[in-house]
Amino acid sequence: QVQLQESGPGLVKPSETLSLTCTVSGGSVSSGSYYWSWIRQPPGKGLEWIGYIYYSGSTNYNPSLKSRVTISVDTSKNQFSLKLSSVTAADTAVYYCARAYGTFDYWGQGTLVTVSS
């Protein structure tokens, strides 16, 4: 059974960089069959895809966030990470990591990140 777990600070100051890590168990980020994604959901709102990374390191980002997003992978630790720079209150959301093959079949439980001074 694949499991994903997000970790990182729950509070980030405006203009700083949000950093989260997703640890995968029961599966490998080196699997060539899947893409490893980040998705977010502002409180009370819908879902927004942030981007994905393939085990090779190739990435694809949502154009709406592309200038501020970096997703990386560490195959030795079976983890992938998200960095979102220059955050504002609008980036306050629950951040999910997920396994994807176009469709997201396994999700982490989500972690709330609040942007506030």
Add this chain to the structure above:
Amino acid sequence: DIQMTQSPSSVSASVGDRVTITCRASQGISSWLAWYQQKPGKAPKLLIYAASSLQSGVPSRFSGSGSGTDFTLTISSLQPEDFATYYCQQANSYPITFGQGTRLEIK
């Protein structure tokens, strides 16, 4: 970007009812559509992929249909655990986009 529009935004129904939720894509997406169920405080759960394929472990009262631009999710006989928010998602082209959600409430 492909816009995904769900209707209705909310619906009230009773246990045992049949409910249909619609999702329309702003351009054709073939069968690259998935449906998710989300309960408060939880991550979305995959119900349907490729428009009509039931994810393993999902009850057979859930079904999906459609192709191109118009899709439906049907719950044949509502159970108490089905009251949740449902999202559609297109996987035809990037960026991946979701519908705004349909909240299914108890009447």
